[in-house]
């Protein structure tokens with residue numbers, strides 16, 4: 343049984359079908375990528391999983407039980423943690439206090455009665471932003487703010503981490519360190535489901551990948567399978583059968599993923 347199961351989910355906004363009978367899973371101890379072109383329905387799926395969006399049809403199962411009708415905070419209590427594309431920290435609080443607040447909110451009344459085992463400074467150290475602990479959250483670089491989001495999420499000790507564009511704003515060495523941290527978090531038994539546009543990161547850290555296009559899951563599998571999938575290549579690049587038309591693919595306005603072109607283009611044919 344998978345920790346998280348998205349079962350035949352449909353989301354309609356008026357006449358727009360944002361998610362179209364999507365079904366996929368995320369397992370404990372594994373890193374799962376949810377990828378797809380802009381507007382494919384990735385964030386809407388995250389909203390359905392975390393409880394911000396009620397699906398028009400379908401279910402979300404967590405640990406084998408439906409959470410489809412549970413509000414956000416009750417899903418969080420069950421062990422679902424989420425970061426957002428837009429940074430959500432309290433700007434006027436220090437980095438350390440932001441994580442403290444996240445930890446205490448998660449624990450609710452219990453937090454007042456019993457000290458938490460979550461070591462806030464240890465968490466800052468772990469995600470690599472201990473140097474900013476005393477700084478106001480709105481004064482730190484974007485990459486550090488992105489890692490603060492992760493620390494705030496980890497403060498609730500989630501069983502699954504739902505990460506929305508977690509590497510945006512990170513430089514190359516920060517992204518490498520971030521990939522290693524994700525692998526460690528998964529090795530501890532957490533499930534990680536991430537929406538991510540950096541294909542180098544996705545292809546190097548994910549165990550499983552689900553590809554959405556126009557709200558439908560068009561492919562699921564390990565990175566090597568996804569990389570070779572012709573429908574995925576078509577969805578991302580606008581071509582699959584005519585590699586000589588690469589320049590035309592570059593003009594495809596639905597493709598804003600330059601990293602994909604280097605990592606997912608059809609391998610050159612050697613004579």
Ligand SMILES: Nc1ncnc2c1ncn2[C@@H]1O[C@H](COP(=O)(O)OP(=O)(O)OP(=O)(O)O)[C@@H](O)[C@H]1O
Pocket residue numbers: 355358359360378379380381382383384385386387
């Ligand atoms: N609240 C809304 N009302 C109407 N349409 C919406 C709403 N939210 C999303 N959509 C539409 O649903 C579709 C899926 O959007 P969504 O943001 O989930 O895609 P995405 O894959 O996360 O895109 P991106 O990579 O650009 O963040 C898009 O066509 C979008 O315009």
